[in-house]
Amino acid sequence: xxxxxxxxxxxxxxxxxxxxxxxxxxxxxxxxxxxxxxxxxxxxxxxxxxxxxxxxxxxxxxxxxxxxxxxxxxxxxxxxxxxxxxxxxxxxxxxxxxxxxxxxxxxxxxxxxxxxxxxxxxxxxxxxxxxxxxxxxxxxxxxxxxxxxxxxxxxxxxxxxxxxxxxxxxxxxxxxxxxxxxxxxxxxxxxxxxxxxxxxxxxxxx
Amino acid sequence: xxxxxxxxxxxxxxxxxxxxxxxxxxxxxxxxxxxxxxxxxxxxxxxxxxxxxxxxxxxxxxxxxxxxxxxxxxxxxxxxxxxxxxxxxxxxxxxxxxxxxxxxxxxxxxxxxxxxxxxxxxxxxxxxxxxxxxxxxxxxxxxxxxxxxxxxxxxxxxxxxxxxxxxxxxxxxxxxxxxxxxxxxxxxxxxxxxxxxxxxxxxxxxxxxxxxxxxxxxxxxxxxxxxxxxxxxxxxxxxxxxxxxxxxxxxxx
Numbered sequence: 390x391x392x393x394x395x396x397x398x399x400x401x402x403x404x405x406x407x408x409x410x411x412x413x414x415x416x417x418x419x420x421x422x423x424x425x426x427x428x429x430x431x432x433x434x435x436x437x438x439x440x441x442x443x444x445x446x447x448x449x450x451x452x453x454x455x456x457x458x459x460x461x462x463x464x465x466x467x468x469x470x471x472x473x474x475x476x477x478x479x480x481x482x483x484x485x486x487x488x489x490x491x492x493x494x495x496x497x498x499x500x501x502x503x504x505x506x507x508x509x510x511x512x513x514x515x516x517x518x519x520x521x522x523x524x525x526x527x528x529x530x531x532x533x534x535x536x537x538x539x540x541x542x543x544x545x546x547x548x549x550x551x552x553x554x555x556x557x558x559x560x561x562x563x564x565x566x567x568x569x570x571x572x573x574x575x576x577x578x579x580x581x582x583x584x585x586x587x588x589x590x591x592x593x594x595x
Numbered sequence: 596x597x598x599x600x601x602x603x604x605x606x607x608x609x610x611x612x613x614x615x616x617x618x619x620x621x622x623x624x625x626x627x628x629x630x631x632x633x634x635x636x637x638x639x640x641x642x643x644x645x646x647x648x649x650x651x652x653x654x655x656x657x658x659x660x661x662x663x664x665x666x667x668x669x670x671x672x673x674x675x676x677x678x679x680x681x682x683x684x685x686x687x688x689x690x691x692x693x694x695x696x697x698x699x700x701x702x703x704x705x706x707x708x709x710x711x712x713x714x715x716x717x718x719x720x721x722x723x724x725x726x727x728x729x730x731x732x733x734x735x736x737x738x739x740x741x742x743x744x745x746x747x748x749x750x751x752x753x754x755x756x757x758x759x760x761x762x763x764x765x766x767x768x769x770x771x772x773x774x775x776x777x778x779x780x781x782x783x784x785x786x787x788x789x790x791x792x793x794x795x796x797x798x799x800x801x802x803x804x805x806x807x808x809x810x811x812x813x814x815x816x817x818x819x820x821x822x823x824x825x826x827x828x829x830x831x832x833x834x835x836x837x838x839x840x841x842x843x844x845x846x847x848x
Contacts, residue, residue: 443627465643524621586618
């Protein structure tokens with residue numbers, strides 16, 4: 390089990406953001422899981438969980454793993470009612486993850502929210518090397534801090550598009566907003582991140 | 596909310612620029628969970644297993660207790676229905692013929708024509724179905740009442756030589772009465788011709804020396820004969836039932 394998992398994880402991590410290539414495989418796994426195939430469910434888990442975790446890191450910080458666990462309980466429970474393909478499954482699981490995250494944030498509202506937005510604004514020293522070095526050296530913590538430094542709508546749009554791998558309309562459905570608004574937010578967020586990392590200058594306007 | 600991004604007519608999908616996609620790739624690589632906790636996965640799979648079992652269990656329970664009258668319910672009912680029909684036909688047939696045998700003796704003194712027509716003995720012979728005297732045992736050649744013998748003969752003609760009819764006890768008696776299996780046909784045709792031509796005299800012939808016991812035996816034979824003459828009905832019903840039940844079980848899986 391472990392070797393398979395490792396391979397899957399590495400493949401997932403090194404894969405570019407577009408998930409369309411694996412959506413067919415994911416759709417098959419989901420369909421088999423709906424017929425009761427545990428192995429297929431595990432496959433779907435390994436394909437979806439990395440993106441969900443990244444998304445949840447952005448939403449709830451260190452408690453992402455706990456919220457992800459709750460999320461998967463709900464996914465397992467409601468899988469029989471899901472209808473759709475692999476891309477649809479990504480979107481559906483992101484909606485569940487978001488609801489669980491918001492519940493989580495509501496429960497601990499009194500406390501400060503360490504993982505979320507605004508707290509880490511632009512405390513990014515030393516990233517101004519060269520573009521490629523900056524990107525290659527980008528650690529999870531740095532990337533998370535950068536993303537969380539964005540306005541929250543931009544941060545979430547970027548996470549859904551880039552990390553979860555949703556397309557614009559799917560991300561808009563998760564957020565309950567119009568696709569145009571989400572597209573704009575993602576674009577602005579990415580542009581700002583690129584600026585901070587010293588890439589994407591040729592887009593003009595600073 | 597709906598502002599245009601920076602007035603560039605920027606393409607909808609961010610990341611089409613080389614640098615943009617490099618940025619997205621780097622972000623995805625950094626932010627996607629790179630190490631998955633196997634325990635978390637097992638937890639999720641266990642939850643999946645439990646949920647799936649609960650779901651199938653629920654579906655089964657719902658089917659069993661609430662039921663859906665038209666489609667799945669019908670799949671099981673024919674078994675009972677077919678069995679009920681078979682039992683009822685045997686029981687009713689037996690009762691009817693037994694009633695003939697028992698009514699006969701008591702009605703003898705009053706009216707020889709009061710015997711009820713049995714389903715096996717049609718109306719044309721009913722007029723002549725004077726019951727036999729239960730006390731006078733007839734010669735072995737004529738073990739049954741005239742009515743029974745006629746009924747046997749009709750059943751014999753209807754069924755031909757097929758089926759199990761000739762193995763039944765009463766058929767053995769009919770064969771014995773005719774004096775041999777090959778003589779049954781001529782014996783019967785003679786009996787039936789006499790019954791048809793001289794219906795009124797049937798009761799007077801006095802050759803019948805059979806009691807209720809023989810009637811009951813004849814009745815058993817008739818039931819067997821009846822079952823044998825319409826195997827299509829009950830047989831196909833139970834086949835349908837079996838098929839339906841099979842389908843229902845497949846659905847369960």
